[in-house]
Amino acid sequence: MGVKFEHVTKMYPGGRPAVNDLSLTVPTGELLVLIGPSGCGKTTTLRMINRLEEPSSGVISIEGRDIRSYDPIQLRRGIGYTIQQTGLLPHMTVEQNIELVPKLLKWDANKRHERTHELLELVGMSYETYAHRYPRQLSGGQQQRVGVLRSLATDPPVILMDEPFGALDPISREVLQNELKRLQARLQKTIIFVTHDIDEAMRLGDRVAIMRDGILLQVGTPDELLRTPKEEFIARFLGRYIVPHTAPLESIGQFMQTNMIAIQRELADGGRIVQIAETPLWFWLDGEGVLKRVAPALADGGNGWNSVEWAEEDIDCVGERDSAEDVLRRLADGETEALPVVDDRHRLIGVVSRRSVLKTLSNTGRVEV
Amino acid sequence: MNVLADFWNNYGGQIMDALGPHLFLTFVSLALGIIVAVPLGIFLTRNPRLASPIIAVVSIFQTIPSLVFFALILPFLGIGTQPALVVLFVYSLLPILRNTYIGVRSIDPALIDASRGQGMTSWEILYMVELPLSAPLIVAGIRLAAIYLVSWATIAALIGAGGLGDLIFSGIDNYDTNLLLAGAVPTALLALLIGFLLGMVRRLVTPRGLKVGVAR
Numbered sequence: 001m002g003v004k005f006e007h008v009t010k011m012y013p014g015g016r017p018a019v020n021d022l023s024l025t026v027p028t029g030e031l032l033v034l035i036g037p038s039g040c041g042k043t044t045t046l047r048m049i050n051r052l053e054e055p056s057s058g059v060i061s062i063e064g065r066d067i068r069s070y071d072p073i074q075l076r077r078g079i080g081y082t083i084q085q086t087g088l089l090p091h092m093t094v095e096q097n098i099e100l101v102p103k104l105l106k107w108d109a110n111k112r113h114e115r116t117h118e119l120l121e122l123v124g125m126s127y128e129t130y131a132h133r134y135p136r137q138l139s140g141g142q143q144q145r146v147g148v149l150r151s152l153a154t155d156p157p158v159i160l161m162d163e164p165f166g167a168l169d170p171i172s173r174e175v176l177q178n179e180l181k182r183l184q185a186r187l188q189k190t191i192i193f194v195t196h197d198i199d200e201a202m203r204l205g206d207r208v209a210i211m212r213d214g215i216l217l218q219v220g221t222p223d224e225l226l227r228t229p230k231e232e233f234i235a236r237f238l239g240r241y242i243v244p245h246t247a248p249l250e251s252i253g254q255f256m257q258t259n260m261i262a263i264q265r266e267l268a269d270g271g272r273i274v275q276i277a278e279t280p281l282w283f284w285l286d287g288e289g290v291l292k293r294v295a296p297a298l299a300d301g302g303n304g305w306n307s308v309e310w311a312e313e314d315i316d317c318v319g320e321r322d323s324a325e326d327v328l329r330r331l332a333d334g335e336t337e338a339l340p341v342v343d344d345r346h347r348l349i350g351v352v353s354r355r356s357v358l359k360t361l362s363n364t365g366r367v368e369v
Numbered sequence: 370m371n372v373l374a375d376f377w378n379n380y381g382g383q384i385m386d387a388l389g390p391h392l393f394l395t396f397v398s399l400a401l402g403i404i405v406a407v408p409l410g411i412f413l414t415r416n417p418r419l420a421s422p423i424i425a426v427v428s429i430f431q432t433i434p435s436l437v438f439f440a441l442i443l444p445f446l447g448i449g450t451q452p453a454l455v456v457l458f459v460y461s462l463l464p465i466l467r468n469t470y471i472g473v474r475s476i477d478p479a480l481i482d483a484s485r486g487q488g489m490t491s492w493e494i495l496y497m498v499e500l501p502l503s504a505p506l507i508v509a510g511i512r513l514a515a516i517y518l519v520s521w522a523t524i525a526a527l528i529g530a531g532g533l534g535d536l537i538f539s540g541i542d543n544y545d546t547n548l549l550l551a552g553a554v555p556t557a558l559l560a561l562l563i564g565f566l567l568g569m570v571r572r573l574v575t576p577r578g579l580k581v582g583v584a585r
Binding site: 050052073074075076077078079081083084085086087088089090091092093100101104134135136137150160 | 477479480482483484485486487488489490493497498501502576577578579581
């Protein structure tokens with residue numbers, strides 16, 4: 001049964017309806033992505049599920065039971081909730097934040113402690129290192145991980161996520177998306193996930209619901225949406241995924257590869273060392289995802305860590321919108337194997353290599369998600 | 370040293386006698402101020418439309434010179450400790466009220482929203498989120514009020530409430546500089562001491578999570 005909306009409308013005083021006659025069923029165990037331009041009503045839709053907003057009319061039910069029959073406080077304690085700003089309490093440690101709802105529900109200390117251990121292990125954060133840190137002592141990605149763990153703490157069947165990865169740098173975002181997919185494959189929660197990032201929607205959603213001006217335009221699996229977009233607006237929204245690569249190949253962004261990110265090492269200051277798509281380069285990023293150093297990857301993985309030869313400050317990298325011509329020549333001449341691609345804030349977003357260029361040219365590049 | 374010892378021999382007894390009532394006036398009015406202003410400040414954060422008018426009214430009291438205030442209240446409450454407490458209590462309100470209101474209001478609304486979304490009651494949000502996070506500002510307001518009260522309490526001597534002000538005014542009346550100093554110097558020291566102690570309290574109530582360095 002999962003979560004069901006029946007003719008739900010939300011009016012604010014003196015305005016157009018924020019959500020207009022929405023009917024939608026999210027089956028148990030599905031990850032549904034709500035997407036649309038800002039002001040389309042996706043967040044309001046999400047917030048009506050845990051009664052942070054009350055619908056003006058219509059019925060919302062969870063597992064077949066009208067949510068109005070619950071006390072709102074009890075209802076919210078039974079639903080996971082994660083937001084973009086993490087909402088972690090700055091005066092509580094990671095452990096205290098995760099244990100917040102279990103504590104409100106009066107779980108005994110042993111059970112809470114066990115659960116916190118288990119959850120931190122789940123995302124590869126060691127209890128000893130992180131449990132007693134405060135949110136401000138974590139990188140953005142780590143904070144958001146803890147935010148997600150907090151929403152999982154009581155093992156709720158339904159989890160609401162409001163742009164949880166929206167404020168993260170591109171690499172952290174990709175890592176957390178993969179983590180969420182992995183968690184979801186294991187936990188099989190009913191997740192409603194709001195985003196405005198179409199890449200995120202296509203990557204994460206079992207189904208994707210596209211909204212505009214409070215109206216649900218279409219809902220379907222990413223494949224269905226690509227094959228049969230109902231309207232012009234949706235086709236435009238999916239633009240990059242549908243339009244074949246007939247455009248002239250001009251900027252680096254078209255040639256780069258952004259998936260297959262492997263984290264080689266997490267650093268104590270929130271930074272990390274990553275490798276992308278098996279190109280023989282290691283990238284040293286700070287907590288914000290900014291590219292600091294580059295080194296040739298060592299063949300044996302993490303051994304002999306100290307023998308890595310990090311290049312001096314001046315990093316050979318290219319911008320996403322830079323012209324491709326020069327880079328293609330350098331790759332063709334064998335002058336370089338691969339180059340990191342950065343955005344305008346110098347955050348690493350991908351890598352361009354001979355292989356990624358060939359992939360793009362063979363027209364399989366961006367379609368696989 | 371001799372001078373100080375002589376001074377203490379002459380005035381020590383009077384200072385100690387005056388100190389009791391002075392501390393009484395200061396702390397009772399401060400306690401009343403805290404009991405009223407902190408809950409009122411929190412109430413105003415729930416009803417922000419009332420905030421500006423109420424804070425404006427309390428501010429008007431603050432602008433009345435203390436001497437005038439004591440005189441104004443004389444016809445109604447007479448002389449003695451009680452009217453003095455009333456005046457000092459009114460003066461203590463503004464710093465505490467304003468800091469409580471600002472302290473609670475300055476908390477990131479997303480944090481409150483997330484806390485609501487976790488299923489915290491508004492009571493739980495108050496004592497688990499809002500009060501711990503605004504405690505440093507609230508204590509700063511209490512500290513400011515306490516320092517003011519120590520000095521204003523001297524004026525309460527004029528309406529017969531006693532305290533170190535007695536020594537100051539007797540000193541002025543009798544051209545006795547030493548007696549005046551016997552009132553003024555302990556008052557100043559007391560203000561410094563209370564300021565220092567409450568400054569320590571402020572550091573104690575500042576959550577560790579807000580003091581730690583930021584990663585990156």
